[in-house]
Amino acid sequence: MTKEENETRLEKLKAIVSTLPDKPGSYQYYDADGTIIYVGKAKNLKARVSSYFHTEVDRFKTKVLVSKIHDISYTVVNTEEDALLLENALIKKYNPRYNVLLKDGKTYPSICITKEYLPRIFPTRTINKKNGTYFGPYSHVGAMHGVLELIKKLYHPRTCKQPILKEGVESGKYQVCLEYHIKNCAGPCIGKQSLEDYQKNIAQAREILKGNTREVLRDMKDEMMRLAENLRFEEAEEIKRRYLLIEQFVAKSEVVSHTIDNVDVLSITNDEKVAFINYIHVSNGQINQSFTFEYKKRLEETDSELLQLAIVEMRERFKSKAKEIILPQEIDINLDGVTITVPQRGDKKTLLDLSLMNGKQYKFDRLKQAEKLNPEQKQVRLMKELQDLLHLSKMPYQIECFDNSNISGSDAVAACVVFKKMKPSKQDYRKYNIKTVVGPDDYASMKEVVYRRYKRLLDEEQPLPDLIVADGGKGQMEVIRQAVQDELGLDIPIAGLAKNDRHRTNELLYGFPPRVIGMKDTSELFRVLTQLQDEVHRFAITFHRDKRSKHALHSELDDIKGIGPKTRDELLNALKTVKKIKEAAQEKLAEIIGVSKANIVYQYFHSEEQ
Numbered sequence: 001m002t003k004e005e006n007e008t009r010l011e012k013l014k015a016i017v018s019t020l021p022d023k024p025g026s027y028q029y030y031d032a033d034g035t036i037i038y039v040g041k042a043k044n045l046k047a048r049v050s051s052y053f054h055t056e057v058d059r060f061k062t063k064v065l066v067s068k069i070h071d072i073s074y075t076v077v078n079t080e081e082d083a084l085l086l087e088n089a090l091i092k093k094y095n096p097r098y099n100v101l102l103k104d105g106k107t108y109p110s111i112c113i114t115k116e117y118l119p120r121i122f123p124t125r126t127i128n129k130k131n132g133t134y135f136g137p138y139s140h141v142g143a144m145h146g147v148l149e150l151i152k153k154l155y156h157p158r159t160c161k162q163p164i165l166k167e168g169v170e171s172g173k174y175q176v177c178l179e180y181h182i183k184n185c186a187g188p189c190i191g192k193q194s195l196e197d198y199q200k201n202i203a204q205a206r207e208i209l210k211g212n213t214r215e216v217l218r219d220m221k222d223e224m225m226r227l228a229e230n231l232r233f234e235e236a237e238e239i240k241r242r243y244l245l246i247e248q249f250v251a252k253s254e255v256v257s258h259t260i261d262n263v264d265v266l267s268i269t270n271d272e273k274v275a276f277i278n279y280i281h282v283s284n285g286q287i288n289q290s291f292t293f294e295y296k297k298r299l300e301e302t303d304s305e306l307l308q309l310a311i312v313e314m315r316e317r318f319k320s321k322a323k324e325i326i327l328p329q330e331i332d333i334n335l336d337g338v339t340i341t342v343p344q345r346g347d348k349k350t351l352l353d354l355s356l357m358n359g360k361q362y363k364f365d366r367l368k369q370a371e372k373l374n375p376e377q378k379q380v381r382l383m384k385e386l387q388d389l390l391h392l393s394k395m396p397y398q399i400e401c402f403d404n405s406n407i408s409g410s411d412a413v414a415a416c417v418v419f420k421k422m423k424p425s426k427q428d429y430r431k432y433n434i435k436t437v438v439g440p441d442d443y444a445s446m447k448e449v450v451y452r453r454y455k456r457l458l459d460e461e462q463p464l465p466d467l468i469v470a471d472g473g474k475g476q477m478e479v480i481r482q483a484v485q486d487e488l489g490l491d492i493p494i495a496g497l498a499k500n501d502r503h504r505t506n507e508l509l510y511g512f513p514p515r516v517i518g519m520k521d522t523s524e525l526f527r528v529l530t531q532l533q534d535e536v537h538r539f540a541i542t543f544h545r546d547k548r549s550k551h552a553l554h555s556e557l558d559d560i561k562g563i564g565p566k567t568r569d570e571l572l573n574a575l576k577t578v579k580k581i582k583e584a585a586q587e588k589l590a591e592i593i594g595v596s597k598a599n600i601v602y603q604y605f606h607s608e609e610q
Contacts, residue, residue, distance in 0.1 A: 009070060014053055016072045020046040023076050026086040029098075030071040037068055038098040041087035043080050043332075061299045065098045081335050088312040100275075100309065101296040109144060110134045111209060118164050118188050118195075119202050121157045123148065135209040151208065154242045155201035156185050164189050210283070213246055220246070264322040265351050266310055268303050269359040275301075276366075277310040278359035281318065282351065289318065290355075292362040304331040311335075326352055379421040385525050386467075389517055390510050392493055396467040397421060400453075401536040402480070403471040404434075404445045405544035412437065414449040415540035418465070422528050424535060431543045443479045446470075451483040454490060464492060471533050473498035473507075474514045481512060497533045562600045567593050571601070581605070 001009075020027075025045045029038040042048030052066055077083050091099050109123045114132040123144060127134055151157065158164075160177055168174055169191060176192075179185040186193035207216050220243045227236035265280040274296055281289040293310055295301075308331060314320055324339045326348050331340065343349040367381070383395040399419045404412070418428035432452065437444045450468075457464055468484065470476035477496040484490045495517075496509035508517045508529065519526050574592045575581050581589075582605045589598035 010053065013069060013072060017046065017050045017053060020049055020074060021076055022046050024078070024080050024083045025074055025076040026083055026090060027072060027074040028090065029065070029069045029096075030073070031068050032070045034071070036090075036094045036096050038065060038096050039087055039090040039094065041080075041083040043083070045074055045076070049074075061098075065299065068098075079336065080333065084308060084312045084333070085316070088309065088316065091309075098298045100298055100301055100306065109141060111144060111148065113202065113206060113209075116163065117166050117169075118158055118198060120159070120161075121148070121151055121202070121205060122159075133206070147209065150245060151205045152184070153245055154208075155205055156183075157202065157205065158185050158188065160189075166195075169195075208246070217243060217246055260347060260351070262322050263324045263326060263348075263351075264311075264314060264320055265326040265355045266307060266314070267328050267352060267355040267359050268307060268310075269356065269363050270303065271363065273297055274363075275303075275306050276359045276363045277306060278355045278362065279310070279314050279318075280351065280355045280358070281320065281322070290358055291318075292359055294362075294366070303329065307331050308333050326355075328352060328356070376421070379423065382422045382525050382528060389508075389519065389525070390467075390493065390495065392467070394466060396465075396493075398463065398465045399467045399469060399532065400465040401469040401471060401532050402446060402449060402453075402476075403536040403540040404442050404449075405540040412445055413540065413544045414445055415536055415543055416449070416453055417532065417536040417539055419528075419532055429539060431539075443475055446476055447479040447483045450480050451487060454484060454488055454492075458488065458490075464490065466493070468492055468494045469529070469532060470494065470496040471536055472496060473509060477509060477512075477514055497529060560601060560604045563597065567597055 022044050024041075024043050026039060026041045027045060027049050028036050029040075031037045040048065049072065052062070052069075075086060077086060095101070109125050110127065112120075112122060112124050112132045112134050114120045119132070124134075159179055162174075164174060169189060172190070174189040176187050176190055177185070180187045180192075186198070188195065188198045204216050204219075207213075220239055224236050224239040224243065227233075227239065260282050263282045265278075265282065267278050269276045269278070274294060277293045277295065279289070279291050279293065293313065295306055295309070297306075307327060307329075311325060311333070323337060324341055325335075326341050326343060328342065330342055333340070341348060343352055380395075383397065386392070387395045397420060399422075400416055401419075402414060402416050404414045412434035414432040414434060416430045416432070418425045420428070430453065432449045434445045434448060436448050454464065456462075468480060470480050473496050477494055480494050484492055484494065493510075494512075496514060498507040498509055506521065508519055508526075509515065510517050570593055571581050571589075572578075575584060581601070586598055586602040589601055592598070593601070
């Protein structure tokens with residue numbers, strides 16, 4: 001598009017905006033092909049739409065949207081609530097490119113009560129409102145099966161799938177199945193259970209699914225007392241059995257406060273590309289519905305905008321008539337007869353915290369599910385998390401960690417382990433013998449090894465690490481900085497892992513002067529960093545032990561001229577220890593390695609005695 005064409009386009013759009021009414025409504029943006037690319041809503045159409053064209057837009061994605069608009073249409077409504085409903089309907093109908101995408105959880109099951117002569121109750125993932133009434137969806141499948149099991153124990157609804165008609169029951173067309181004989185069904189198909197009694201049970205089951213257990217219990221108690229007064233004790237005992245089952249079920253449910261009734265709660269948990277909005281409904285002081293919506297963000301939508309969309313979706317989907325909505329923040333919305341509450345303490349704040357916890361758990365579960373399908377996603381997430389934590393210029397793809405090992409300065413060694421994409425890269429591990437340091441000086445040893453490591457990488461033009469981690473605190477970090485920055489002139493970020501008095505890693509240090517970086521010791525990233533530290537410690541200790549072991553053997557046998565490794569191994573295999581070799585008679589040694597070599601070994605160990 002040329003500059004002249006773009007100016008013509010903007011003039012046309014501004015002319016449309018100038019004629020917009022100062023009323024609530026929904027507006028639609030079209031691209032060059034006449035396709036709806038964005039649907040919005042406003043309390044004041046003219047003010048809202050003009051903000052796209054007459055003010056400086058800071059957000060990049062919004063600028064991209066404006067550059068694609070070629071036409072505007074709008075619909076005027078009476079109230080802001082109607083504008084929200086219309087926007088929600090149009091987004092679902094046209095799925096515009098720049099609107100948030102609601103992943104509505106159609107794969108979650110619901111519970112259906114059919115509209116048959118003898119209704120059935122069963123779980124389903126297919127919604128067809130012509131066939132029955134649906135309760136749900138249930139994001140926690142276990143909770144759904146718990147409710148179904150309760151209803152089955154209470155009311156024994158029929159489970160057979162054959163259509164049963166009134167005429168067939170009256171004419172004796174049907175026969176009972178196994179469920180009747182094992183007492184899981186009362187036989188309404190052959191008239192063993194009256195239609196009135198069956199329908200009464202279904203009505204009570206419907207109330208339980210709605211969460212109105214308090215009303216069901218009250219009615220059952222009244223009926224139980226009435227039957228007892230009429231000396232119908234067996235029937236009263238059956239009602240009592242059902243009463244106790246419902247009481248036990250309610251006791252396991254999340255009871256908030258009996259003063260809270262018919263309230264909706266929403267909370268939002270954000271990701272870069274996705275927002276998770278949890279919805280909880282409370283009836284009679286009890287949570288009877290919890291569901292998390294997932295919105296894929298297309299523009300930089302604010303939490304307030306997303307909560308507005310979620311409120312409309314919730315009221316439509318769950319047929320909510322709640323007069324109070326609990327939210328984590330104030331939003332610019334007016335719903336007729338509905339109060340918006342942002343609690344700071346008390347039972348309502350507890351509810352809001354519970355909703356937020358559910359949203360975070362849902363986000364965590366989705367993340368784990370995605371990482372199982374794509375393991376690299378987890379590694380990228382951890383690298384990104386560490387980058388953000390330390391404010392690094394790029395993700396730390398390659399991390400290197402150093403550690404020293406010696407006993408009073410003897411057999412001093414050092415080790416370097418390399419993690420790539422937060423995983424050990426063992427082919428890149430390196431061992432170092434300390435060459436220039438005499439005595440137990442960990443700082444000088446660390447400085448020597450770090451200098452040798454990166455001097456060689458520079459000489460060989462090998463890639464440098466994105467982050468260096470010291471197995472230690474401020475002292476180790478400083479000597480690494482001296483070698484890397486002062487002597488080699490390299491700009492590589494340096495961090496440190498410090499331990500507490502119990503020799504457990506408890507702090508991540510970064511910067512100069514080093515500062516403690518706040519990080520939970522239960523987090524996944526902390527566990528990976530601890531694994532890095534444990535790995536370099538293990539590698540250094542193993543190298544040091546190997547060197548000490550070789551040194552011990554070498555000082556005793558390998559210094560004997562004329563005795564090679566093969567003869568040494570024959571002696572050790574036969575006599576096991578150097579001490580026994582020293583004590584052995586020359587004849588015994590000759591039996592193992594021959595007369596000539598036996599004489600050499602015996603003379604070596606007994607020359608002073610002779």
